[in-house]
Amino acid sequence: MLVLAFDTATPAVTAALHDGERVLAESTTIDARRHGELLVPTIETVLREAGAALRDVTAIVAGSGPGPYTGLRVGLMTAQALSTALDIPAYGLCTLDAVAYGSGSTGPFLAATDARRKEVFWARYADFRTRSDGPHVDRPADVPGELPLVGAGAGMYAEVFGAERVLEAAPYPYAGFMAALAAERLAAGVELDPPRPIYLRRPDAVVPKAPKKVTA
Known part of the structure; x- marks a missing residue:
């Protein structure tokens, strides 16, 4: 088992690699505005630090939120793309x-x-x-x-x-925690959710209405 986990539902752009027993590598950057720019380099960092290649990964786990619409989509779309390219399962885990x-x-x-x-x-x-x-x-x-x-x-x-x-604890859903929890559940035969977003609010963006008619 080699689980690649990542989350973009909070300001923490975070990724980790887990071999079923321990976290092999983890990297996190706190930046609420650059999820799309940071996620792939972060994944590359943990793979390099773990001495693994993307083709070695056996499962992908992405944070499914809840979270802001744009950031959340970055992680989930990346999970689905990697799942298709590598022909391995992708799962969603509540952030x-x-x-x-x-x-x-x-x-x-x-x-x-x-x-x-x-x-x-x-x-x-x-x-x-x-x-x-x-x-x-x-x-x-x-x-x-x-x-x-x-x-x-x-x-x-x-x-x-x-x-x-308010308890003293890690403030963000660091991917090492996500990977460890997912690995536990997979090892126990627990069925994980598909990589679909948990939306609790409608997105801010809306389809523009037709312009008002102006009469002379």
Whole structure:
């Protein structure tokens, strides 16, 4: 097994290679505006550091969000393209699941990422491997419960959630966590989702309406 995982649903452009037992290489750049420019070089970096070639990869896992429309599509379209070119399976993994996994928390807790528009994407977890509710998108003040929180969305709105509820944990869905979780599930025979985006809001871009008629 050689799993190539990557995520572009948050400002972290991240990729990792996992051999079924450990992360062989991982690389991350925090840049919310250059997902399309950074992802392929990041993948090339982890392959080079692991001493592997793209043809050695046996499965691809991409973060399926939720996340901003454009960034999210970069990772998922790359996964589908590589899957077709290499004739290997591609899977999607909820980005919040990777955030939760990286926390190592035995739960219950919430994971939250920045959804922009002064909102967060969030989900509830029984422990770091098990999502029990979500994902959802809400304003921080409307996120229910008094559970501890992890993730960049929690840190951004600590004054709303209460600083005492925000746990010390990795803020982003680093690909090493994603690859490890996917490898666990694949080894256990758990069926992973297809690489399709989790959209919780409509995109900002809309089809222009017909121009108004102007009469003399």
